[in-house]
Amino acid sequence: RDIDEDLRQALVHDQFSLLYQPLVDCDTARVACVEALLRWHRPDGKSIGPDVFVPVAEQSGLILPIGLWVLRRACMDALAWDEIMLSVNISAAQLRNAEFPVQLGQILEETGFDPGRLELEITETCLVLDPVVAERSLAMIRNFGVNVVLDDFGTGFASFGFLRQFRFEKLKIDRSLVEEAETDEASRAVMLSSVTVARAMRMKVTAEGVETEEQARMVRAAGCDQIQGWLYFKAMPAAEIGKYLNRPL
Numbered sequence: 271r272d273i274d275e276d277l278r279q280a281l282v283h284d285q286f287s288l289l290y291q292p293l294v295d296c297d298t299a300r301v302a303c304v305e306a307l308l309r310w311h312r313p314d315g316k317s318i319g320p321d322v323f324v325p326v327a328e329q330s331g332l333i334l335p336i337g338l339w340v341l342r343r344a345c346m347d348a349l350a351w352d353e354i355m356l357s358v359n360i361s362a363a364q365l366r367n368a369e370f371p372v373q374l375g376q377i378l379e380e381t382g383f384d385p386g387r388l389e390l391e392i393t394e395t396c397l398v399l400d401p402v403v404a405e406r407s408l409a410m411i412r413n414f415g416v417n418v419v420l421d422d423f424g425t426g427f428a429s430f431g432f433l434r435q436f437r438f439e440k441l442k443i444d445r446s447l448v449e450e451a452e453t454d455e456a457s458r459a460v461m462l463s464s465v466t467v468a469r470a471m472r473m474k475v476t477a478e479g480v481e482t483e484e485q486a487r488m489v490r491a492a493g494c495d496q497i498q499g500w501l502y503f504k505a506m507p508a509a510e511i512g513k514y515l516n517r518p519l
């Protein structure tokens with residue numbers, strides 16, 4: 271059987287689940303946000319990561335219903351976490367889908383989730399492929415009061431020009447850049463200047479993939495607002511999030 275048919279069955283038979291990884295606020299040392307991360311548990315007992323199946327689902331278009339399932343599930347789960355933001359990854363195919371903004375509006379209405387607490391993480395791929403469509407969709411999404419976040423910054427083509435054109439509410443500095451900035455002066459310069467530019471544009475900045483105290487010190491000193499990484503939290507089931515809220519680390 272091909273993975274495509276398996277993915278179709280996965281939706282029907284409820285084989286997807288979401289984990290949530292907390293992001294820590296640098297000033298308050300409290301959880302400020304959680305990122306929803308998709309998991310697929312196959313009937314044969316194997317779990318397959320989204321880095322493997324999301325590209326396949328994008329090819330077949332299945333990412334559209336899967337993405338809607340993710341949004342609805344995440345909004346329902348996050349209703350319980352009053353004070354924090356919810357971050358959801360959106361793939362290029364979803365953003366390019368003309369129906370997406372309307373479907374997002376419906377999910378917000380059905381779930382009663384506050385749009386001001388929702389962040390959609392998009393990657394530069396969405397914007398490079400079709401900047402005109404992306405800009406139109408982003409404008410509609412923003413009209414709901416939903417925040418738009420640029421994910422994986424520092425890995426590809428995304429430039430300061432992108433930041434000017436699209437005006438994200440938040441920038442996420444990719445794990446690879448955080449890692450290289452520790453030892454490589456050029457990478458450190460890119461990281462530092464990115465944070466400076468983002469903050470000057472009134473974007474929040476998250477450092478991703480922070481695994482060591484040394485990296486945490488470095489990204490704090492650089493001016494990052496939030497830290498995401500295994501140093502503090504790995505992704506966990508929804509039921510465990512509550513115990514980390516409203517108290518410092």
Ligand code: G
Nearest residue numbers: 306307308319320321324340358359360361
């Ligand atoms: O959680 P993990 O490290 O395995 O994620 C691997 C990749 O899959 C990351 O790039 C992440 O952004 C992406 N990803 C995780 N969950 C989702 C999702 O719900 N939708 C989409 N489009 N991508 C996701």
Ligand code: G
Nearest residue numbers: 307359421422478479480481498499500501
């Ligand atoms: O592309 P995106 O930033 O959405 O990817 C998120 C992925 O990064 C998740 O799959 C998550 O498991 C992974 N991740 C989060 N924190 C860390 C970390 O500290 N180290 C590593 N290696 N991966 C991380």
Ligand code: MN
Nearest residue numbers: 305359391421
């Ligand atoms: Mn992400």
Ligand code: NA
Nearest residue numbers: 421422444478
């Ligand atoms: Na990333």
